[in-house]
Amino acid sequence: MTNNFFKSALLRWLLPALLALLLSACAGAGSNRLIAEGKIGVTVSAVSHYGKGIGIGDFYINGQWGGVLYDGWGGGGSTVCCVSLPHTTSTPTMVIVKWKTYRTAVTEERWHEATVPVHFAVPPGDGYGLVVHFLPGHRVEIWYAGEGTGSPDYPGPAYPRGPAPDYVPLPDEKPEPGKGK
Incomplete structure (x- = not known):
């Protein structure tokens, strides 16, 4: 007994x-010894604006894994914790985003990398978390806002709605089968 x-x-x-x-x-900077002094840990989610026929295998922000988007239109990955950001911002905060796209119809995988600014709509610590937008042409925008992507007050790119358009390959990418080039 x-x-x-x-x-x-x-x-x-x-x-x-x-x-x-x-x-x-993933708590605030005061109680989290894993986040450097003067920094906060924020969650990350992502939205793809590529279209159908392409997915994002993995993505990283400053070397921290951010997730996977299986579909090229809308959200898909889970919210991941944490990326470290400055607790206060007086100069632009730049981050390095690295991501892998894949297209199974043409058996193509590619890694991409971009250094982009974080767009702060609210001060660090007051927001919803980072949202990474993967845009056509392998461009990236990152937003830290007080509202999520479904809100009409969200300042970043609008959440993709309706049927997904076909993915349009760039000139150095393989064309989709049957679409010729």
């Missing part, structure tokens, strides 16, 4: 404490 009581107490007290400690990894 004593052994079962000990196991029960362990599960009831130790595991929740351990879980709370692990979840604190």
